[in-house]
Amino acid sequence: MSGMKKMKKTTKSNLITYGLVIGIYLVTQILIMTGSISSLLQGLLVPLCSYVILAVSLNLTVGILGELSLGHAGFMCVGAFTSAFFSKCMVDAIPVAGIRYFLALLIGAASAGIFGILIGIPVLRLKGDYLAIVTLAFGEIIKNVVNILFIGRDSNGFHFSTKDVMSLGMEPDGQVIINGPQGITGTPKDSTFTIGVILILITLVIVLNMIHSRSGRAIMAVRDNRIAAESIGINVTKYKLMAFSVSAALAGVAGVIYSHNLATLTAQPKNFGYNMSIMILVFVVLGGIGNIRGSIIAAIVLTLLPEMLRGLNDYRMLIYAVVLIAMMLFNWSPKAIEWREKHLSKRKFAKKKCAEEV
Amino acid sequence: MSFISYLINGISLGSVYAIIALGYTMVYGIAKMLNFAHGDVIMIGAYVVLTAMTSAGLPAYAAVLIAVVFCTLLGMLIERVAYKPLRNAASPLAVLITAIGVSYLLQNIALLIFGANTKSFTSVVPIPPVVLADGNLTITGETIMTIAACIVIMIGLTVFIKKSKSGQAMLAVSEDRGAAQLMGINVNKTIALTFAIGSALAAIAGVLLCSAYPTLTPYTGAMPGIKAFVAAVFGGIGSIPGAMIGGILLGVIEIFGKAYISSQMADAIVFGVLIIVLLVKPAGILGKNIQEKV
Numbered sequence: 001m002s003g004m005k006k007m008k009k010t011t012k013s014n015l016i017t018y019g020l021v022i023g024i025y026l027v028t029q030i031l032i033m034t035g036s037i038s039s040l041l042q043g044l045l046v047p048l049c050s051y052v053i054l055a056v057s058l059n060l061t062v063g064i065l066g067e068l069s070l071g072h073a074g075f076m077c078v079g080a081f082t083s084a085f086f087s088k089c090m091v092d093a094i095p096v097a098g099i100r101y102f103l104a105l106l107i108g109a110a111s112a113g114i115f116g117i118l119i120g121i122p123v124l125r126l127k128g129d130y131l132a133i134v135t136l137a138f139g140e141i142i143k144n145v146v147n148i149l150f151i152g153r154d155s156n157g158f159h160f161s162t163k164d165v166m167s168l169g170m171e172p173d174g175q176v177i178i179n180g181p182q183g184i185t186g187t188p189k190d191s192t193f194t195i196g197v198i199l200i201l202i203t204l205v206i207v208l209n210m211i212h213s214r215s216g217r218a219i220m221a222v223r224d225n226r227i228a229a230e231s232i233g234i235n236v237t238k239y240k241l242m243a244f245s246v247s248a249a250l251a252g253v254a255g256v257i258y259s260h261n262l263a264t265l266t267a268q269p270k271n272f273g274y275n276m277s278i279m280i281l282v283f284v285v286l287g288g289i290g291n292i293r294g295s296i297i298a299a300i301v302l303t304l305l306p307e308m309l310r311g312l313n314d315y316r317m318l319i320y321a322v323v324l325i326a327m328m329l330f331n332w333s334p335k336a337i338e339w340r341e342k343h344l345s346k347r348k349f350a351k352k353k354c355a356e357e358v
Numbered sequence: 359m360s361f362i363s364y365l366i367n368g369i370s371l372g373s374v375y376a377i378i379a380l381g382y383t384m385v386y387g388i389a390k391m392l393n394f395a396h397g398d399v400i401m402i403g404a405y406v407v408l409t410a411m412t413s414a415g416l417p418a419y420a421a422v423l424i425a426v427v428f429c430t431l432l433g434m435l436i437e438r439v440a441y442k443p444l445r446n447a448a449s450p451l452a453v454l455i456t457a458i459g460v461s462y463l464l465q466n467i468a469l470l471i472f473g474a475n476t477k478s479f480t481s482v483v484p485i486p487p488v489v490l491a492d493g494n495l496t497i498t499g500e501t502i503m504t505i506a507a508c509i510v511i512m513i514g515l516t517v518f519i520k521k522s523k524s525g526q527a528m529l530a531v532s533e534d535r536g537a538a539q540l541m542g543i544n545v546n547k548t549i550a551l552t553f554a555i556g557s558a559l560a561a562i563a564g565v566l567l568c569s570a571y572p573t574l575t576p577y578t579g580a581m582p583g584i585k586a587f588v589a590a591v592f593g594g595i596g597s598i599p600g601a602m603i604g605g606i607l608l609g610v611i612e613i614f615g616k617a618y619i620s621s622q623m624a625d626a627i628v629f630g631v632l633i634i635v636l637l638v639k640p641a642g643i644l645g646k647n648i649q650e651k652v
Contacts, residue, residue, distance in 0.1 A: 068451055070458070122637040129392040129454055130636060133587055137629035140581075148622050162620070274580070278462055285455060318466040324459035325440055332452035333443035 014208045017293045018201060024300070025197045041307065046261040048303050049196025050076070050254040053203045055283035055295040057250035060207055062281070063290030064216065065243040066223030067124070068132040072251050073276035074139030075112040077267055079252025080259035081146055081178070083108035084187040087260065088177055089153065091188055101190040105199075105256050112252025115142075116245040124240040127226070131244075139277055146267040151178040183266035184259075191260040199257060200296075203250055207292060210246065219243045275317070282320045285327050363495055364617045365610065370501040370570065372609020373508035377563040378586035379593070379601035380515065381556030387532040387596035388552045389445075394457040395436060396560055397583015398464035401576060403429045403561030404568040405472055408479055418482035425561045433557025434550050436460055442546070461580070468576035476575050479568040500570045507566060511559065512602050519598070524551055532596065581625070585612070588632045594645025603643060 028045065031037045054072060061069045083104040094100040115138070123134045150161040154174030161167045165176055178184055210216045218239045221229040230236055259265045269275060283302060287294030306316050330336050378400060385393045403425045410421035440460050444453040485499030519525035527548045530538040539545050567582060568574055585608060593604025608628060615627035635642065 062451065066449065066451060068454055119633075122633055126636060126640050129450075130591070132392070132454060133584065133591075134629070134633065134636070136584060137588075137625075137632065141626045141629055144622060144625060162622075278458065281455065281458065289449075289451070314470070318463070318470065321459050321463035321466055325456055325463065328452055328456040328459065329440070329443055332447040332449060334446050334448075335443055 010212050013293075014204075014212075017204060017208065017296070020293065021197065021200055021204065021296065025193075028193070041304070044303065044307060045193040046191050046196050047258060048300065049191075049193065049200055050257040051280070051283070051303055052200050052296050052299045053254040053257070054251055054280045055287065055299040056200075056203055056207055056292055057247045057254070058280050059284045059287070059290065059292055059295045060210075060243055060247040060250070062284050063288075063292075064211055064219055064223065065240060065247070067240070067244065068129065068281075069135045069244070069247070070132050070274070070277050070281070071119075071135030071137075071139035071142075072247075072280050073272045073274070074135065074142040075115060075248040075251035076255035076258065076276070077139070077142050077146060077272035078115050079108035079112040079255030080265060080272070081184065081255075081267070082111040082252075083256040084184045084259040084265050085151070085177060087187050087190070088184060097188065097190050100188070101195070101260065104190075104260065105253060108252045108256035108259075109249040110252075112255065113245045113249030116248025117241060119248075120241045120244045124244060125237050136274065136277070139272070139274060143267045143269070143272050146178075146183075146272075147181045149178050150176070150180050152176045181266065183264055185264045187260055187262065187265060189261060189263070191257045196257050199253060203253065204292070206246065206250070210243075211292075215239060215242060278324075279320065282324055285324055289331075360617075364613050366497055366501060368610030368613035369606055370504045370609070371613060372589075372606035373504045374563050374567045374570070374605075375582065375586045375589045375609050376508055376602045376605025377511055377559050377566070378582060379590040379605045380511065380598060381559045381563075382587050383590040383593075383595055383598065383601040384528070384552050385556050386590070388528060389437075389441065389549050391441065391453045392457065392587070393441075393553075393556070394454070394583075395460040395464055396556065397579040397581075397586070398461045398468075399429050399433060399436075399557050399560040399579070400564035400567065400583060401468060401574070401579030402432060402464060403564035404479065404574050404578065405468060405477075406561075407482065407565050407568075408477060408574060411480065411482075418484070422482060422562070422565050425565060426558050429557045429561035429564075430554045433553040433560070437550055437553040442549075465576045465580070472576065474575065476573050479572040479574045481569040481572060482565055483569050498570075500566070504566045504570065507562060508602070511562070512598075515555075515598060524548070528552060585628055588628060591632060591642055592635050594642030596646075597642070597644045600642055600644035 028037070032042065054076060058069060058072050061067055061072075086107050087100055087104045090100055090103070094103070119134060119138055120131075123131050148162045150163070150165055150168055152159045152165070152168040152170045152174050154171040156171060159168040159170055159174070165179065168174070168176070170176075211220075218229070218234045219242070221232075221234060222236050222239055226236060258271075279302075283299040284295050286302065287296070287298030302320075306313060312319070378396065381396050382393065385391065385396070406425040406428050407418075407421045410416045410424050411418065414421075416424070440456050441453055444456055447453060481500060483499045483503045485502055487499055488497045488502070489495070490497065519528060527538070527543045528551070530541065530543055531545055531548045535545055538548075563582075564579065568578070586605065589604040589608040590601050591604070592608055593600030593602065608631065611631055612624050612628050616624040619627065639645075
């Protein structure tokens with residue numbers, strides 16, 4: 001009986017989340033049609049979709065798995081570059097944009113997922129904060145590697161170099177595909193707002209179903225008490241690896257959306273560096289760790305707010321840092337929790353509801 | 359001859375990593391937390407020295423002294439405001455995320471005050487370079503100073519922990535916080551002292567780092583901080599001689615990687631080392647393998 005009731009509750013909560021995304025999409029479309037959204041804001045819509053997916057996927061790692069990834073921008077970078085590379089090579093071979101984009105998505109997600117597994121195998125076996133530091137290092141390495149990578153194609157096939165375009169040694173008919181620090185130019189602009197929203201919904205289906213599945217409960221059991229989970233026969237490394245690689249693959253999807261919206265894709269500290277990883281973490285912390293719907297809302301608000309308050313741009317990063325610290329102290333300090341329980345009984349109720357959703 | 363010169367450079371860079379890693383490893387041993395902001399304290403220390411020397415016109419030793427005092431207070435302040443309230447939090451992620459927030463805050467404060475432009479740092483080391491082997495091998499004063507500082511700090515710290523009451527208290531708290539408290543040790547004070555020592559070392563490391571590599575930006579501390587953490591893991595986190603060995607080995611690996619493999623891939627090599635260490639010997643060279651208790 002209670003099982004059925006709980007089932008219903010999670011389904012309802014999931015439906016609210018899907019409805020929220022669809023609702024925001026419809027409102028935005030109406031606003032675009034009536035012309036009440038500036039072109040600047042319209043240009044933000046596709047990146048916004050990728051940020052939402054990033055926030056949801058990081059929440060899977062931080063909230064559900066209970067580990068910290070500081071290299072989500074790195075996984076995004078992998079997805080972005082592999083898929084843009086594929087699309088640029090296949091522009092002539094596959095003229096249908098839909099099929100090409102679909103394949104690019106699979107490639108982006110798979111390559112980011114593979115990197116997730118490669119990093120996860122050594123690191124997730126360990127107890128402690130190693131994942132944070134290794135993913136942080138991974139993000140920086142990927143950014144560096146992409147910046148020294150030159151790949152060209154001519155009638156003889158592909159040419160690789162880590163020096164410059166000249167050392168590719170291509171025939172005159174050759175075409176440079178990845179041009180080191182100049183990145184990839186001329187990726188087909190296949191990402192649209194509608195596709196982005198569809199991908200957000202697919203991400204939500206994957207993540208929400210995973211959380212409420214047998215595996216999801218195993219993952220949360222590992223998070224809450226590793227030793228207890230191990231003792232009832234849960235394969236800790238397997239489930240940790242599962243959650244982390246799915247999270248990495250979804251970050252790769254976000255990278256695909258991001259890269260297919262840009263004329264020139266370059267790896268800079270701004271888009272694929274540490275700052276980006278921190279920004280995603282701020283979305284997750286502000287939306288509530290473990291609260292998927294909160295991540296979506298936080299990503300939207302924090303992306304649009306600075307655009308509306310341009311004057312604050314210099315202080316944006318500073319404000320993010322303060323918000324991060326303040327939120328953590330308010331939400332997790334035992335003293336603050338005690339104080340809240342005494343004085344804000346309403347909030348306590350809301351908090352309880354949140355906890356049950358997870 | 360170039361091999362020896364690379365080796366000396368590597369040991370010098372490694373000594374800086376070792377000094378930073380000492381701060382990491384002490385804090386990790388006692389507070390069981392990864393202090394992400396440690397690298398940024400280095401950067402703040404370097405800016406304090408720079409400001410004291412260029413704007414206030416103070417002599418180098420006075421500037422370094424001010425930086426050490428400033429960073430000590432800063433470290434204690436951070437611990438008191440941001441970390442202490444979360445000491446008994448339900449999730450171990452809470453304090454980690456807060457530490458990232460603090461790191462980010464320090465970087466952005468420095469960005470607002472000093473700007474994003476690279477500042478050139480004048481070396482504070484008065485020792486002239488030593489030329490050996492008919493001019494084929496030059497050892498800079500910074501190198502000598504760094505290695506000497508590293509050895510002095512290492513010996514000083516070991517003696518402090520072995521002989522003094524506060525040092526023994528630190529050991530006790532890192533072994534078992536609850537039991538230490540029952541024995542009458544003031545745990546809060548001991549943790550604050552650890553942060554103070556770690557941050558003071560960070561200030562010294564900042565000065566040495568910027569004397570050897572004379573550029574300074576708000577992000578100067580981030581990378582050496584992360585590498586020092588790698589060094590601490592390499593040597594065995596929580597172990598003081600381990601931090602030393604790990605730091606020096608890592609410095610040598612980095613410089614050799616830069617010289618013989620690829621200068622752009624040196625960072626990747628360093629982090630590759632971290633992943634290999636985690637695969638082969640997760641406890642590090644001198645680390646203890648602690649069994650979990652239910």
